[in-house]
Amino acid sequence: MNNDKPHTIRVRFAPSPTGIPHIGNTRTALFNYLFARASGGKFILRIEDTDQKRIVKGAEEAILEILEWLGIKPDGSVVHQSDRLKIYNEHVKELIDGKKAYEKEGAVWVKVPHERRFGWTDGVGNKKISFLGKDVDEFVILKSDGFPTYHLANVVDDHLMGITHVIRGEEWISSTPKHIYLYEALGWKDNMPEFAHLPVILGPDHTKLSKRHGAKSVLDYRSEGFLKEALINFMVLLGWNPGGEKEQFSLSELEKIFSLKQINTANPVFDIKKLAWINGVWIRELGENDFEKRLREFYSRDNEVSDVLDNKTTKGVLLAAAKSRMKTLADFKPLVSEKESKREYTIKEIKIAGQLLEHLKNELGDNWTEERLINSLRKFNKEKDVPFKTIYFVLTGKDQGLPLGELLKIRHKDFFINNLKSE
């Protein structure tokens, strides 16, 4: 099976369904996927459900949904290790028969020769890593519950599935000598995969990324209004850089230019500010129809926002005006909501509101157009020496927001008049 097309690159993403993958784990999937696409190879999804006790309900569904949403589609069908117990058992037996493994305390163990040295050239950083056999602990390959451990199942599957490159997190570096030994013991030494270990993402405090500081899943980010394009762009730039000064990359672009050689060896620190920035970049990149589609998906259960989007006559101006003012899709509602909380007017502002109301009545009468409005506000600004910042506030009840011209089109003059009357 592994020899049918020896030159085809095959990689796999092998998560265990013990929780919803956070952004770091998802980045591992992304890198595998990109490497496969960039080299014309295959990207396989394998669920490593060998630890029955720690399986979390819904975790596998979440993994699938993440890949689906991101557009990182696995090739072929999903493999479950729990379906392959017989295969692992056969290999365990082979190892026992060959005196490479032994039973002890109800489990099957392997001990690597102490005098040996196990080394490889890592695909990340292209550097040699090696361990002395004496530093590799004796380990279990088959647990007493009949399930294999990662070490055994991983090696057997990678070999049988013809995996050519094992791209995984750096927490596996010290296990790699065990894996190399297993390949040898099973007689597969001559077509071992290449190993590439990705540096893990650190939180802002330089400790391992955890829930506390942003190790959320991409599903969490999605519900906060982040775009998949931005998440992909952000993840790929954590530890990978093609060398130029370009910062914005689409998935399809990455599928062409990605390379393992350009992955850094140091641990990057997660920076939410940069994620927010790149998300804004991608929002501004959206065409009007696509922008509306994303908003409708995001606000599918919000009637107020849906109603606003249903108004065909104002939708165009609204979307155009909102787009440059958003970092996430969640920023849209505060921009358009009538119910948005307004702060208290100061005494001075109340006075100005009254004056402005008089001014506009005299200047505009019932004929409010954008041009007439702005011109008369300019006049008010000059005559009364009231800064536009204040004018904007007394007209809208907010310190910032959409431009007045757009607001006139969307909400009409009564909106302004009511704000000038209220205090």
Next chain:
RNA sequence: GCCGUGUUCGUCUAGUGGUCCAGGACAUCGGGUUCUCAUCCCGAAAAUCAGGGGUUCGACUCCCCUACACGGUACCA
């Protein structure tokens, strides 16, 4: 403790012996455009290249040591 890996502006990074008294981006600060806020444009500040030894005519780039960080040290993955 032991084993492994890493260390360039606050952060992401460019840089593979001379073109680097170190370039870009985010964030920060200042300015311009402007009806607010953004967008956009311009500019500033920000790294004695972790520290110390070598090697070399010459080191951010090669070697060694130290410090620190991260990973591993489970019948978890």
